[in-house]
Amino acid sequence: MFPQQFVNAISLGGVYALFALGFTLVFGVLNVVNLAHGAVFMLGAYAALQAALYFQAPLWAAILVAVACSACVGWLLDKLIFAPLRARHAPHLAPMVATIGLAIVLTSAVEGFFGAENLRFPVEILPADTLSLAGVRVTWLELRIVFLAFLLMGVLLWGLKKTRVGWALRGVAESPKAAALLGVNVEALFRVTSVVASLLGGVAGVLIALYTNAVFPHMGQPMLHKGIAVVILGGMGDIRGALLGGFFLGFAEVFSVAYIGSTMRDAVAFGLLFIVLLLRPEGLFGQAAQRRA
Amino acid sequence: MTAVAVAAQFLSAFVMAAEIKFGVAEALTGNASQYGLPIRKGFELAAGEINAAGGINGAKLALVVEDEQGRKEEAINVFKKLIFQDKVLMLFGPTLSNSAQASDPVAQAAKVVVFGTSNTADGITSIGNYVFRNSVTEADILPVTLKIAAQKTGFKKVAVLYGNDDIFTKSGYDNFAKALQALKIPVATTETFAKGDVDFKPQLTKIKASHPDAIVLSALVAEGAPIMVQARQLGIALPFIGGNGMNSPRVFELAKGRADNLWVGSPWSVENPAPENKRFITAYQKTYGALPDQFAAQAYDAMYIVTQALKKIKLTGKLEADRKALRDALPSTQWTGATGPFKFRQVAGRGGKPAGYDAVQTAIVMLTKNNKYVIQK
Amino acid sequence: MDWLESFWLTYSTLVLSVGTNILLALSVYLTLACGLLTVANAAFMGIGAYTAGLLTVHAGMPFLFSLFFGSLLPALVALLIGRPTLRLSGVYLAMATLAFGEVVRILILNAEGITGGALGLNGIPQLTRWFDVALAVGLTLYVLLRLARSRIGRTMRAICQDETATELMGLNVRAYKLFVFVLGGALAGLAGALNAHFTYFISPNEYGFERAVEILAMGVLGGTGSPWGAVIGGVLITLLPELLRGLGHYRPLINGVVLIVIILYSPRGIWDLLHPARGSAGAPATH
Numbered sequence: 001m002f003p004q005q006f007v008n009a010i011s012l013g014g015v016y017a018l019f020a021l022g023f024t025l026v027f028g029v030l031n032v033v034n035l036a037h038g039a040v041f042m043l044g045a046y047a048a049l050q051a052a053l054y055f056q057a058p059l060w061a062a063i064l065v066a067v068a069c070s071a072c073v074g075w076l077l078d079k080l081i082f083a084p085l086r087a088r089h090a091p092h093l094a095p096m097v098a099t100i101g102l103a104i105v106l107t108s109a110v111e112g113f114f115g116a117e118n119l120r121f122p123v124e125i126l127p128a129d130t131l132s133l134a135g136v137r138v139t140w141l142e143l144r145i146v147f148l149a150f151l152l153m154g155v156l157l158w159g160l161k162k163t164r165v166g167w168a169l170r171g172v173a174e175s176p177k178a179a180a181l182l183g184v185n186v187e188a189l190f191r192v193t194s195v196v197a198s199l200l201g202g203v204a205g206v207l208i209a210l211y212t213n214a215v216f217p218h219m220g221q222p223m224l225h226k227g228i229a230v231v232i233l234g235g236m237g238d239i240r241g242a243l244l245g246g247f248f249l250g251f252a253e254v255f256s257v258a259y260i261g262s263t264m265r266d267a268v269a270f271g272l273l274f275i276v277l278l279l280r281p282e283g284l285f286g287q288a289a290q291r292r293a
Numbered sequence: 294m295t296a297v298a299v300a301a302q303f304l305s306a307f308v309m310a311a312e313i314k315f316g317v318a319e320a321l322t323g324n325a326s327q328y329g330l331p332i333r334k335g336f337e338l339a340a341g342e343i344n345a346a347g348g349i350n351g352a353k354l355a356l357v358v359e360d361e362q363g364r365k366e367e368a369i370n371v372f373k374k375l376i377f378q379d380k381v382l383m384l385f386g387p388t389l390s391n392s393a394q395a396s397d398p399v400a401q402a403a404k405v406v407v408f409g410t411s412n413t414a415d416g417i418t419s420i421g422n423y424v425f426r427n428s429v430t431e432a433d434i435l436p437v438t439l440k441i442a443a444q445k446t447g448f449k450k451v452a453v454l455y456g457n458d459d460i461f462t463k464s465g466y467d468n469f470a471k472a473l474q475a476l477k478i479p480v481a482t483t484e485t486f487a488k489g490d491v492d493f494k495p496q497l498t499k500i501k502a503s504h505p506d507a508i509v510l511s512a513l514v515a516e517g518a519p520i521m522v523q524a525r526q527l528g529i530a531l532p533f534i535g536g537n538g539m540n541s542p543r544v545f546e547l548a549k550g551r552a553d554n555l556w557v558g559s560p561w562s563v564e565n566p567a568p569e570n571k572r573f574i575t576a577y578q579k580t581y582g583a584l585p586d587q588f589a590a591q592a593y594d595a596m597y598i599v600t601q602a603l604k605k606i607k608l609t610g611k612l613e614a615d616r617k618a619l620r621d622a623l624p625s626t627q628w629t630g631a632t633g634p635f636k637f638r639q640v641a642g643r644g645g646k647p648a649g650y651d652a653v654q655t656a657i658v659m660l661t662k663n664n665k666y667v668i669q670k
Numbered sequence: 671m672d673w674l675e676s677f678w679l680t681y682s683t684l685v686l687s688v689g690t691n692i693l694l695a696l697s698v699y700l701t702l703a704c705g706l707l708t709v710a711n712a713a714f715m716g717i718g719a720y721t722a723g724l725l726t727v728h729a730g731m732p733f734l735f736s737l738f739f740g741s742l743l744p745a746l747v748a749l750l751i752g753r754p755t756l757r758l759s760g761v762y763l764a765m766a767t768l769a770f771g772e773v774v775r776i777l778i779l780n781a782e783g784i785t786g787g788a789l790g791l792n793g794i795p796q797l798t799r800w801f802d803v804a805l806a807v808g809l810t811l812y813v814l815l816r817l818a819r820s821r822i823g824r825t826m827r828a829i830c831q832d833e834t835a836t837e838l839m840g841l842n843v844r845a846y847k848l849f850v851f852v853l854g855g856a857l858a859g860l861a862g863a864l865n866a867h868f869t870y871f872i873s874p875n876e877y878g879f880e881r882a883v884e885i886l887a888m889g890v891l892g893g894t895g896s897p898w899g900a901v902i903g904g905v906l907i908t909l910l911p912e913l914l915r916g917l918g919h920y921r922p923l924i925n926g927v928v929l930i931v932i933i934l935y936s937p938r939g940i941w942d943l944l945h946p947a948r949g950s951a952g953a954p955a956t957h
Contacts, residue, residue, distance in 0.1 A: 001499065001502040012494070097886065101929030101933065137527050225772070257495035277755075277766040370681075373682070398796075457787070
């Protein structure tokens with residue numbers, strides 16, 4: 001059983017990591033807990049689903065549609081909600097409550113249009129092959145998800161380290177005021193971050209919807225809970241942390257089911273989170289904040 | 294002479310053109326609306342047919358529909374509004390067993406009949422003698438399903454998988470456990486999941502390693518379908534035995550290609566060739582353009598059951614008396630509808646006193662094969 | 671009087687819900703006023719509800735005793751986890767308390783033997799009367815308003831402004847924060863106990879993430895400048911769905927839109943609209 005569970009853990013970890021990447025980006029740069037990330041995730045899945053159903057789009061096209069949709073939402077989110085609140089020097093909880101409202105709006109709109117039932121992608125779009133190596137079974141899709149999580153993380157890290165936009169982003173994350181003084185267009189960068197983060201969320205939505213064969217309006221909720229846990233475990237705002245946190249949580253969950261008992265699956269996740277926060281608030285893999293600007 | 298007769302008829306029709314108001318409190322938004330909306334359709338279809346045939350003793354049915362959102366506080370508020378403000382004769386609903394536990398006592402205290410068509414958990418009809426339901430409880434169906442499935446597949450031991458955070462799936466599990474014990478079927482391992490979970494591979498891997506001959510599943514289709522798919526992906530080719538949450542044609546869409554080998558027991562089957570059922574399915578398809586599911590079927594029958602009872606009494610226009618008269622006429626009502634022959638059975642409440650009324654119906658056991666439910670005898 | 675009677679028949683549950691929601695909003699007001707984002711109050715509400723419910727149903731205790739223990743137990747739990755947890759700040763505190771809340775919910779869910787697990791606890795007698803709730807709300811408001819004007823209140827405001835300076839002045843900041851956290855826990859527990867006794871039935875899932883988010887929304891929406899903000903928030907969040915009932919299918923959508931509009935228009939909450947704070951007295955300097 002152990003080898004199969006190990007593989008299960010890696011796939012689950014990949015799923016969590018993918019979701020957490022966008023979530024942690026918004027927190028790291030915009031300093032906002034975006035509780036609408038789950039809804040954006042869900043929108044990506046629905047957008048791709050509609051493309052596949054009504055335009056018979058192949059998978060890559062459906063994903064592009066999802067990307068376009070969620071990027072739009074990310075742009076609107078910053079333009080209509082985050083930016084005005086920044087301009088008014090709103091207390092830092094205000095954007096979070098606004099994202100709660102947005103999540104409700106998006107979820108009920110989707111539920112109104114498409115119904116509350118589970119939907120699924122047409123079978124043709126999904127490569128159904130299962131690999132079987134040494135008694136362990138894994139699907140191509142799971143491998144692709146894990147691969148993509150690493151790939152995206154690599155791209156993001158490269159972007160942050162090697163491009164000017166990346167440097168500017170890191171500057172803004174450290175101190176928006178200092179960055180502004182240095183001539184960085186902080187507002188534009190915030191907008192870009194929101195777009196990129198939402199886009200990542202949308203892609204995660206499509207892939208995870210394919211993985212689980214389930215598209216439904218509230219699919220973002222459970223992911224959001226876990227996403228929060230991942231991001232804390234890995235260190236808020238830390239890209240590598242999102243990945244490591246995701247895998248850590250995946251392993252913790254799978255092995256607690258395998259060896260402790262499935263009823264405790266979520267308790268383990270959140271219990272761990274609680275303990276980690278008490279012992280090491282910056283997360284297992286984050287750096288301790290030198291100063292809080 | 295004829296003029297007087299015509300005038301008399303006209304006048305009497307005018308007087309008798311009263312309305313009979315029924316309250317319908319179902320989840321029309323929110324996650325539970327996937328059950329609440331078909332239920333409403335079932336009610337409306339039945340009420341439409343009854344009114345087209347002339348109503349009850351000349352009076353037409355009017356449905357006052359409210360959205361209880363699948364939340365218990367909302368269910369309570371909606372019940373109170375329907376009972377005290379809209380002054381309905383009786384109530385249908387709510388959708389979820391959770392809500393029923395909170396809102397049915399309101400109806401009981403106000404002495405208004407509340408008729409659930411989708412509440413199957415324990416502790417609901419035991420609230421009092423104004424609480425009725427035609428949704429057959431798992432306690433009655435599961436033993437039949439297990440017995441027939443055991444006969445046909447010859448399984449010796451099973452693994453059990455259920456949702457432990459939802460009253461419906463947990464209640465189903467409790468009944469499964471009791472039935473398994475009574476039939477002396479050993480359980481290799483018991484695993485749980487939570488509502489909204491999407492990944493079941495750790496639990497399924499553990500189940501696979503315990504080498505059962507079949508998997509007993511207490512889940513709704515939303516989780517049940519992914520469970521079946523992931524099981525097949527992991528190389529588990531065992532039969533699944535489900536509660537009536539798995540009795541939905543949607544399992545064929547959601548678990549496309551992997552929905553075979555599922556045993557389900559329920560009083561209603563879309564394949565049941567009985568004439569009443571065929572009539573219902575045709576009418577539903579014509580009106581709504583889709584196949585009905587169990588929820589719609591039970592709602593449809595419930596409306597007919599209540600109107601059968603109504604036919605027996607004479608409405609005086611005095612609300613309290615009429616509500617009581619309806620309650621008194623209901624328990625002895627029998628009806629053969631889409632879900633087959635139906636009658637009530639009284640259950641005991643707290644302290645053993647006689648309380649509400651459960652459904653007595655025979656279960657149809659089905660096995661999925663080639664994307665259809667095949668009825669097993 | 672007839673009108674009042676029929677109004678009460680239909681809307682009593684709604685009115686009582688307004689009351690308990692105000693209590694919940696007040697329970698977070700204390701900590702929120704300083705930007706201490708504790709999301710644990712939904713869990714405290716659950717602990718209070720189950721404690722009181724179990725005592726009434728299984729132990730046959732009189733109502734006031736159940737209420738008392740329903741407030742005491744969450745306060746004790748708050749005391750226990752408060753010390754280590756309150757060392758965190760900002761979003762870390764929020765997440766720690768959120769995680770704690772989820773753990774509590776899962777524990778209640780799995781302690782089937784005692785709590786009934788997913789099947790919930792039903793048959794809770796309807797013991798809450800309007801004056802219980804009114805008394806609880808009135809008393810709490812009175813105490814909090816007095817507190818705000820007392821030395822404790824001034825110390826709290828000082829802590830909000832600059833924690834380090836306050837500590838340097840010799841004041842035991844940790845003790846004050848703990849006090850506020852525990853008080854919040856007791857209030858949330860009381861609200862839960864009262865709520866359990868007018869809804870017949872409670873189940874673990876009512877005290878999870880959704881409830882925590884709702885409580886938070888009440889606090890932020892109403893405004894953290896004063897306990898009256900919590901009152902506004904509680905009333906608004908409870909009544910909004912009822913007022914929108916006519917919108918049928920669009921109800922949840924409009925609900926969300928209203929939330930966004932209010933926050934955009936008045937980020938500090940509605941109370942701030944009515945009584946604009948001079949300077950940023952409530953805004954913590956370091957976030």
